[in-house]
Amino acid sequence: MIRIQGLAKSFVGQDGRTVEALRDVDLDVGAHEFLTVLGPSGCGKTTLLKAVAGLVPWDDGDILVDGVPVRGPGPDRSVVFQNFALLPWATVLGNVAFGLRMRGVGRAEREERARALIAAVGLAGFESKLPGELSGGMQQRVGIARALAVRPRVLLMDEPFGAVDEQTRRLLQEELLAIWEEHRPTVVFVTHSLEEAVLLGDRVVLMSARPGRIADIVPVDLPRPRPTDVAALGRTGRYAEITGYLWDRLRAMHAEHRPALSRRAGAAS
Numbered sequence: 053m054i055r056i057q058g059l060a061k062s063f064v065g066q067d068g069r070t071v072e073a074l075r076d077v078d079l080d081v082g083a084h085e086f087l088t089v090l091g092p093s094g095c096g097k098t099t100l101l102k103a104v105a106g107l108v109p110w111d112d113g114d115i116l117v118d119g120v121p122v123r124g125p126g127p128d129r130s131v132v133f134q135n136f137a138l139l140p141w142a143t144v145l146g147n148v149a150f151g152l153r154m155r156g157v158g159r160a161e162r163e164e165r166a167r168a169l170i171a172a173v174g175l176a177g178f179e180s181k182l183p184g185e186l187s188g189g190m191q192q193r194v195g196i197a198r199a200l201a202v203r204p205r206v207l208l209m210d211e212p213f214g215a216v217d218e219q220t221r222r223l224l225q226e227e228l229l230a231i232w233e234e235h236r237p238t239v240v241f242v243t244h245s246l247e248e249a250v251l252l253g254d255r256v257v258l259m260s261a262r263p264g265r266i267a268d269i270v271p272v273d274l275p276r277p278r279p280t281d282v283a284a285l286g287r288t289g290r291y292a293e294i295t296g297y298l299w300d301r302l303r304a305m306h307a308e309h310r311p312a313l314s315r316r317a318g319a320a321s
């Protein structure tokens with residue numbers, strides 16, 4: 053479904069220094085797979101996601117979606133960011149229907165589809181509210197409904213639940229899993245949360261510190277559909293084994309990185 057081969061990307065910062073964000077990234081994501089991506093801050097997770105979305109150019113390598121090279125954004129891929137990125141002047145209904153309008157879907161059909169999705173994310177009754185009138189968790193529900201409205205084959209999510217409180221996060225995880233079971237888009241989901249990566253994913257991709265590379269890919273053999281109460285899954289032995297393994301790997305990666313950090317700190321002082 054998604055094939056990433058030899059992907060490399062560097063940025064030149066304001067100070068003129070080059071930052072190597074991604075080096076030689078190879079990754080295949082299967083059709084209908086829910087892939088979660090975990091790694092230290094700054095390891096290039098967002099860059100990887102934006103490259104697949106066609107929002108940033110890269111220096112080397114290829115990204116193919118269903119065999120077609122990515123050259124820019126496309127209707128087959130939707131993105132949900134952490135900061136909601138809603139249109140502040142449009143209502144909930146307007147935000148969710150926006151992509152459909154851009155694609156020339158008629159008013160009656162786009163409103164019907166938008167209303168169904170608004171209900172699916174638990175926001176029925178809020179159709180005519182503006183984003184500024186909603187809580188963070190509600191805004192992110194709108195973001196998810198908007199991304200799904202165009203029926204993308206690929207859903208790219210960049211820490212979508214990073215800015216909401218713990219309870220809301222759990223509810224959103226449960227809603228996302230329910231929607232995913234129904235529509236089965238291919239999902240690439242970036243998160244800082246080890247627990248979230250395991251609760252949601254079919255596989256967890258572990259990226260190494262900069263330059264970002266694939267350090268490990270861990271299959272999550274927890275049964276699907278995942279229980280509607282994700283917290284219950286978190287109490288199972290298999291869940292504890294998988295998170296334990298990932299935590300060991302992450303800790304080892306941090307330890308490898310720390311000598312370099314302390315050398316740099318020493319040089320600076």
Ligand SMILES: Nc1ncnc2c1ncn2[C@@H]1O[C@H](COP(=O)(O)OP(=O)(O)OP(=O)(O)O)[C@@H](O)[C@H]1O
Nearest residue numbers: 063064065071073092093094095096097098099100
């Ligand atoms: N537009 C940009 N200009 C310059 N450097 C950038 C730009 N975007 C990203 N970078 C750098 O590339 C590296 C990777 O950034 P990226 O945002 O992809 O990491 P990340 O793993 O998503 O980080 P985090 O987990 O903290 O969100 C970082 O060092 C970052 O400073």
